[in-house]
Amino acid sequence: MKWSATGTRFTSHSGILQLMDDLGRALSGPDKKCMLGGGNPALIPEVAAIWRAQMRSLLEDQSRFDGVLGRYDTPQGRPTFLRAVAGMLNREYDWNLTEENIAVTNGSQSAFFILFNLLAGPDDRGMSRRVLFPLMPEYIGYRDQAIRPDDFVACEPGIEQIDEHTHKYHIDFDSLEAGPDIAAICVSRPTNPTGNVLTDEEIARLDEMAQARRIPLIIDNAYGAPFPDIIFADARPTWNENVVLSMSLSKIGLPSLRTGILVARPDIVRAVGAMNAIVSLANGAVGQALTERLFETGEILTMSRDIIRPFYRHRRDHALGCVRSSFGDRFPWSVHRPEGSLFLWIWFPRLPGTTTQLYERLKERDVIVVPGRYFSFGRSGTWDHTEECIRVNYAMNEHDVEHGIAVIAEEVARMWSTGCR
Numbered sequence: 170m171k172w173s174a175t176g177t178r179f180t181s182h183s184g185i186l187q188l189m190d191d192l193g194r195a196l197s198g199p200d201k202k203c204m205l206g207g208g209n210p211a212l213i214p215e216v217a218a219i220w221r222a223q224m225r226s227l228l229e230d231q232s233r234f235d236g237v238l239g240r241y242d243t244p245q246g247r248p249t250f251l252r253a254v255a256g257m258l259n260r261e262y263d264w265n266l267t268e269e270n271i272a273v274t275n276g277s278q279s280a281f282f283i284l285f286n287l288l289a290g291p292d293d294r295g296m297s298r299r300v301l302f303p304l305m306p307e308y309i310g311y312r313d314q315a316i317r318p319d320d321f322v323a324c325e326p327g328i329e330q331i332d333e334h335t336h337k338y339h340i341d342f343d344s345l346e347a348g349p350d351i352a353a354i355c356v357s358r359p360t361n362p363t364g365n366v367l368t369d370e371e372i373a374r375l376d377e378m379a380q381a382r383r384i385p386l387i388i389d390n391a392y393g394a395p396f397p398d399i400i401f402a403d404a405r406p407t408w409n410e411n412v413v414l415s416m417s418l419s420k421i422g423l424p425s426l427r428t429g430i431l432v433a434r435p436d437i438v439r440a441v442g443a444m445n446a447i448v449s450l451a452n453g454a455v456g457q458a459l460t461e462r463l464f465e466t467g468e469i470l471t472m473s474r475d476i477i478r479p480f481y482r483h484r485r486d487h488a489l490g491c492v493r494s495s496f497g498d499r500f501p502w503s504v505h506r507p508e509g510s511l512f513l514w515i516w517f518p519r520l521p522g523t524t525t526q527l528y529e530r531l532k533e534r535d536v537i538v539v540p541g542r543y544f545s546f547g548r549s550g551t552w553d554h555t556e557e558c559i560r561v562n563y564a565m566n567e568h569d570v571e572h573g574i575a576v577i578a579e580e581v582a583r584m585w586s587t588g589c590r
């Protein structure tokens with residue numbers, strides 16, 4: 170097939186495509202895999218019961234049910250849902266939002282595709298602008314989303330070594346510059362893959378920088394407050410007219426319903442609605458209908474605080490305990506302080522070989538993780554640091570996490586003792 174330049178870019182066998190293929194194949198094979206690789210949230214029984222109750226009540230209300238399934242919504246989202254989301258956020262944070270500040274997308278993944286390509290690239294005077302990611306490593310899902318390969322630029326972090334086995338990344342503001350070629354600044358907070366939560370001060374400085382340049386600060390809040398609230402650090406959610414805050418129903422337990430929510434000023438919301446109309450006419454409505462009452466009553470907040478956050482906190486502590494007891498003093502290791510999201514980001518300083526090789530060795534033993542190199546983009550060349558890191562999802566069952574981490578310890582120890590042969 171003769172693809173366009175854009176078609177070639179999106180269909181070329183990029184590392185991430187190969188990896189996702191690998192993950193899918195590993196899962197569909199005959200042997201049971203220990204899946205610590207993907208971004209799936211946990212299936213929490215109390216939360217699943219809430220979805221079933223909401224679905225039953227939707228089914229019992231015949232005209233509502235028929236309307237949800239049988240009509241296209243406006244490209245911006247269901248008006249009742251937009252009002253419910255704005256109302257909940259106003260009660261929580263006093264942001265003075267109206268439905269004109271909320272846009273729904275088919276998952277937040279597509280919100281980023283829309284935003285990045287609305288903002289980056291050549292403008293009407295031919296000047297090319299890029300999206301700045303101030304803190305690598307960043308979410309793997311952004312890396313192939315730009316229509317032009319040079320539309321992203323990124324910075325390496327400062328690394329604070331908190332103790333022998335714990336570190337934290339900080340934005341290196343001394344090297345960070347948002348010149349006239351920058352169209353927007355984007356961060357995930359909590360960060361996938363590292364579990365980092367940018368401090369309020371870091372967010373305030375980014376906000377100041379973006380306001381000075383009159384460019385949006387995009388904050389990806391897929392794991393943050395007030396829902397799903399998988400955040401264990403003290404951090405204040407931020408919104409103002411210059412911020413685009415992205416949220417999602419996925420990590421609260423509804424990834425298959427593909428519902429992303431953007432909070433932004435009205436001209437950005439209208440632009441996202443216009444792109445939605447072109448790309449997909451309208452959004453899927455089931456996620457919105459299923460959760461609308463939970464936004465109205467505030468139950469979305471209580472279930473996040475009382476069920477979801479404690480669940481993941483427990484899983485995080487369990488995974489950290491497994492790392493400590495399996496790794497011990499066998500080789501050098503350091504975990505990024507896990508302040509949110511559902512991942513441990515583990516660094517093996519001076520590892521003989523790369524974590525891409527470690528990934529292959531683990532796959533042979535039916536343990537799936539994600540090697541660190543895929544979380545670095547927007548820079549030229551490779552970055553040795555990410556070649557020494559892996560991401561481990563700790564949302565799966567505790568037995569698999571314990572087993573998977575024990576196998577990781579064995580393989581890393583073997584790489585050290587054999588010099589990676």
Ligand SMILES: Cc1ncc(COP(=O)(O)O)c(C=O)c1O
Nearest residue numbers: 208276277278357361391417419
């Ligand atoms: C940081 C981050 N942002 C966005 C997404 C996309 O999520 P969804 O499209 O399911 O809303 C993910 C999914 O893993 C994520 O980790």
